[in-house]
Amino acid sequence: MMKNVVEVRDLVVVRGAYEVLPGISLDVPPGVTGLLGPSGCGKTTLMRCLVGAQQVRSGTVEVLGEPAGSRPLRTRVGYVTQAASVYDDLTVAENLAFFARVLGVDRAAVEEAVDAVGLGGHRDQVVGRLSGGQRSRASLAVALLGTPDLLVLDEPTVGLDPVLRRDLWGLFHRIADAGAAVLVSSHVMDEAERCHRLLLMREGRIIADGSPDEVRARTGAADVEQAFLTLVEGAA
């Protein structure tokens, strides 16, 4: 059994009067882990906790053996938000060159990242003029700089065409095969089959945890979407 890359214990996050995460615990092992659940169930908040961008009320979040958001982790964790966090008025290459300087990685990493997300043909185009899918891939490329040990990807495949989606999942698996952990969130249940391991989430809690086969077997469902429904109705 390999050591967990992320360990979350009794994490409580409150936003305004609303308890988004009412005390969640989970582990993320190496490989590709899918964090699946409906919109608004707390996926993004949980991911923000892992990268140290979220104020937390209580509980612990450990990433690669360090407290989440601590200084040594800032070059080891790649994070892609749902909306593309890149500069619209710079080209793809300029964006990557800037973030590479901030991270202290060399220019060769820029070319690697551009090629990895398939934006080689657009490297000198201004990001604001790219399509939505291309912009989110530019944002993903930033997270690949410096080959992080943990990639936290918030709905990276939303709105992409099936060919691109397949290619990106291929990329996530290549990254995981190279030894990193990849945590991918999605509200589309049919992406579950592409993950090594699943965390099903609802209303700030993990309702199932295991490989796609295990989740289906436990509920006797034909697919993960059905399994999700069975779990929700069983709990109600």
Place this chain on the structure above:
Amino acid sequence: MTPRTTLAVAGRVLTQVRRDHRTLAMLLVVPCALISLLWWMFEDLPGDLFDRFGPGLLAMFPFIVMFLVTSVTTLRERSSGTLERLLTMPMGKLDFLLGYALAFGLLAAVQAALAVGVSVGLLGLEVAGSVWLLGVVAVVDAVLGTALGLLVSAFATTEFQAVQFMPAFVLPQVLLCGLFVPRTSMPGVLEAISDALPLSYAVDAMQELVGAADTAVIWRDVVVVGLFALAALGLGAATLRRRTP
């Protein structure tokens, strides 16, 4: 704090400005046009009114323009998620702020060189002190505008609000800086307020440069403006949070 990231931010901001031709043209041409307009306005009036108002205007341009530009750009940086992303990376808060201050300070230097060149070369503004020192005052002014712009952007949630901070933060300083009524002739309360506002010292430095040119007074003003800018940058750094609710 690392020079690498500070320079990375400054370089990136300058690339963004360079790409935006319209903004760049406005930054450089508008001050020259306004100072020419001022000169023209006073053309048929007796006395040396241009010499009285010109320096104040030269002090205000970099301050107002950089305040506006920075408050809007940093707000955009906050709302687009790029700031949050940078703060999950090895990016010091001061590196971020100083990078902006450096980039806009450089722009202000070019802007000031053009505005002063037009004023002195074409419009006949007499500068008693050194033109070089005038440039220093303009740059410190711009850094002050940048620092205050960064600070107020923390309290705005939309670009519309950010622009509203201009009449709230900048116009009172313009009114009380001594350009319209000499500061010593104001009611005591207003004079005291004026003494606590940074733009008063910036305008004072410019007027001193054109008039008496007492270098010690000018440097004192520059230091005061610089300290205000540093304080605003420090407060600005305090408003940048790695963890947000």
